[in-house]
Amino acid sequence: MSTDVALLEVQNLSAGYGNKTVLHDVSFKVKPGQILALLGHNGCGKTTTLKNIIGMGERATGDMYLSGERIDKLKVSERISRGLRLLPEGRGIFATLTIGENLDVVADRNCRGPDNRFEVKDVLELFPALSGRLDTIAGSLSGGQQQMLALGLALLGSPRCILLDEPSIGLAPNLVERLFELVRDVCRSSQLGAVLVEQNVAASMKIADHVTILNNGAVVFDGSPEEARNSNFWHYF
Ligand SMILES: Nc1ncnc2c1ncn2[C@@H]1O[C@H](COP(=O)(O)OP(=O)(O)OP(=O)(O)O)[C@@H](O)[C@H]1O
Numbered sequence: 001m002s003t004d005v006a007l008l009e010v011q012n013l014s015a016g017y018g019n020k021t022v023l024h025d026v027s028f029k030v031k032p033g034q035i036l037a038l039l040g041h042n043g044c045g046k047t048t049t050l051k052n053i054i055g056m057g058e059r060a061t062g063d064m065y066l067s068g069e070r071i072d073k074l075k076v077s078e079r080i081s082r083g084l085r086l087l088p089e090g091r092g093i094f095a096t097l098t099i100g101e102n103l104d105v106v107a108d109r110n111c112r113g114p115d116n117r118f119e120v121k122d123v124l125e126l127f128p129a130l131s132g133r134l135d136t137i138a139g140s141l142s143g144g145q146q147q148m149l150a151l152g153l154a155l156l157g158s159p160r161c162i163l164l165d166e167p168s169i170g171l172a173p174n175l176v177e178r179l180f181e182l183v184r185d186v187c188r189s190s191q192l193g194a195v196l197v198e199q200n201v202a203a204s205m206k207i208a209d210h211v212t213i214l215n216n217g218a219v220v221f222d223g224s225p226e227e228a229r230n231s232n233f234w235h236y237f
Pocket residue numbers: 017022040041042043044045046047048049
């Protein structure tokens with residue numbers, strides 16, 4: 001796939017809750033292998049953007065494409081089967097199941113067909129810390145280990161674009177660095193795209209290829225990390 005083709009394209013997404021509009025004409029593109037950092041103050045609409053991309057929005061208009069296919073009318077399960085993944089805020093794991101059960105439950109759903117990019121064995125290779133602890137209850141893991149498991153679950157099957165909602169929350173700085181390096185390496189090696197929502201601006205800027213800044217639900221900056229640092233919007237952070 002040429003790197004000029006957008007993996008994920010969001011065009012003029014407007015969305016909200018009840019009669020309140022929270023997002024106003026949000027547009028951005030993620031290319032294969034690239035990480036887009038979606039930044040902005042609390043309440044500016046970052047989580048709402050990710051929820052709408054995966055199909056959990058209450059009320060939305062606008063067009064969204066995954067590898068050129070229109071996805072905005074598809075159900076959540078159809079978007080997941082086409083390779084979209086969301087790591088929700090606060091760790092997307094089954095806390096009362098073991099690590100092994102977590103992997104099996106998600107693999108049952110996401111690895112049904114042949115030719116999966118990531119089977120359970122591939123995830124365990126990426127995260128050796130999990131492989132020796134398959135019988136450990138996931139909720140008893142440290143925050144960093146839970147986040148590794150959440151990322152591992154998101155990779156099962158054939159993901160194309162992963163949406164990460166503040167994965168660094170509650171993690172020690174060295175773990176944030178390790179997690180982010182893993183995200184970057186997996187994205188590059190498997191040509192996945194990622195939308196990384198973060199309050200940890202410094203850490204996310206280290207791995208971001210592109211930066212989109214939201215303010216009050218609207219895009220106020222869209223460009224390279226270097227352009228972001230030199231922009232008028234950088235004083236936000
Ligand atoms: N379920 C909901 N019902 C009504 N309003 C909501 C709901 N979830 C979020 N909002 C409102 O939508 C706006 C955007 O919220 P959102 O959670 O998308 O922001 P965010 O950028 O992710 O913030 P944070 O950095 O605090 O996570 C806020 O004004 C928020 O109060």
